[in-house]
Amino acid sequence: MNIIVTGGAGFIGSNFIYYMLDKYPDYRIICLDLLTYAGNLKTLNKALENPNFKFYKCDIVDRETVFNIFENEKPDVVVNFAAESHVDRSINNPGLFLSTNILGTQVLMDACRAFGNIRFHQVSTDEVYGDLPLDRPDMLFTESTPIKTSSPYSASKAAADLLVQAYNRTFGLPITISRCSNNYGPYQFPEKLIPLMIARANDNKSLPVYGKGENVRDWLFVEDHNRAIDIIIRKADVGEVYNIGGNQELQNIDVVKIILDVLNKPISLIEFVKDRPGHDLRYAIDASKIKKDLGWEPTLDFKTGIKKTIDWYMNNQSWWKEIINGEYLNYYNEMYGNR
Numbered sequence: 001m002n003i004i005v006t007g008g009a010g011f012i013g014s015n016f017i018y019y020m021l022d023k024y025p026d027y028r029i030i031c032l033d034l035l036t037y038a039g040n041l042k043t044l045n046k047a048l049e050n051p052n053f054k055f056y057k058c059d060i061v062d063r064e065t066v067f068n069i070f071e072n073e074k075p076d077v078v079v080n081f082a083a084e085s086h087v088d089r090s091i092n093n094p095g096l097f098l099s100t101n102i103l104g105t106q107v108l109m110d111a112c113r114a115f116g117n118i119r120f121h122q123v124s125t126d127e128v129y130g131d132l133p134l135d136r137p138d139m140l141f142t143e144s145t146p147i148k149t150s151s152p153y154s155a156s157k158a159a160a161d162l163l164v165q166a167y168n169r170t171f172g173l174p175i176t177i178s179r180c181s182n183n184y185g186p187y188q189f190p191e192k193l194i195p196l197m198i199a200r201a202n203d204n205k206s207l208p209v210y211g212k213g214e215n216v217r218d219w220l221f222v223e224d225h226n227r228a229i230d231i232i233i234r235k236a237d238v239g240e241v242y243n244i245g246g247n248q249e250l251q252n253i254d255v256v257k258i259i260l261d262v263l264n265k266p267i268s269l270i271e272f273v274k275d276r277p278g279h280d281l282r283y284a285i286d287a288s289k290i291k292k293d294l295g296w297e298p299t300l301d302f303k304t305g306i307k308k309t310i311d312w313y314m315n316n317q318s319w320w321k322e323i324i325n326g327e328y329l330n331y332y333n334e335m336y337g338n339r
């Protein structure tokens, strides 16, 4: 089996590559990644030593290069992780999100059509459903919840998600889609809530919590997400859409307090800052369809997963410190300078 993994130098994609190389020693994994600010080739150092792994620095929007790679590599399956993925950046620069997330997905699906109707898996997100009220714990996103987005990021992911469904209906492309809740774990870029708070708390810096910290996210350990994708690409029927969630809903303020507690740092590091515009209130997933059809369930609760994650960040400080010493510093001032 030859699998093209796009966005494999980023957080979830790199974890997926290691998961697959470990589980299927005879599979070939071909990674396409543009190495934007969020992609880090160092993350793939160990994979690069494996003869069954190949890396191409490639923009998924670049049709000619993508088609050449497909022609040479003859993939059986494509898993599309590549995306601009940070909501705050999409508020500052929506155009890039529309290009990568929508047009890049189109180019990849055109290549799948051109080289033999290759199976295509789209890594979508629960953010396509918009948000749920804070005072209705009974409400959950199901796969038939209407698409209703809040940020340029989620709108671009929703457009891609719909385009993938359209390619199935119009052209018969064999697709599947997964819509997952918030991931955490090793190799997450320290601009997202959990790694940002771990890195800053470790350095005794203030922890910027948006608004009152009341917003709720459902947290899933990254390996549980990748195990679900593996099951979907091997077992799911063509055309199916699956929600994936951890069933671990927490308010942001509680996530930050747990991190402070594990790191033995004072609560006084928390600083409430101006809220994110259009900030989604609550995400919560009904993942009963994937359990019923494919037998997938999350294995790690948040308490266990966050300890593993904090251990990883403490044992791999050079990975995130090198990021923070680079472009990240300018980015941080751009985002938080006026808050």
Ligand code: NAD
Pocket (backbone or CB within 6 Å): 006, 007, 008, 009, 010, 011, 012, 013, 032, 033, 034, 035, 036, 037, 038, 039, 040, 058, 059, 060, 061, 080, 081, 082, 083, 084, 085, 086, 100, 104, 123, 124, 125, 126, 157, 179, 180, 181, 182, 183, 184, 188, 189
């Ligand atoms: P990430 O930002 O860590 O990684 C994205 C990767 O895509 C990077 O390596 C980057 O270099 C690459 N990339 C960006 N633009 C590209 C382009 N034009 N061509 C080729 N490569 C490009 O993101 P992540 O958190 O790992 O998310 C991966 C996917 O999962 C995304 O599609 C995201 O929407 C989705 N998702 C993420 C979460 C989450 O909690 N992180 C939850 C649900 C869904």
Ligand code: TDX
Pocket (backbone or CB within 6 Å): 085, 086, 087, 088, 124, 125, 126, 127, 181, 182, 183, 191, 192, 193, 194, 196, 208, 209, 210, 213, 215, 216, 217, 252, 276
């Ligand atoms: O500094 C911060 N302070 C803060 O309070 C940051 C970076 C975030 N937050 C809040 C905003 C959110 O309510 O924490 C929550 C999580 O924020 P992010 O880590 O930016 O994630 P989110 O906006 O929930 O989106 C994530 O989950 C869905 C991923 O980034 C998306 O790619 C995925 O689709």
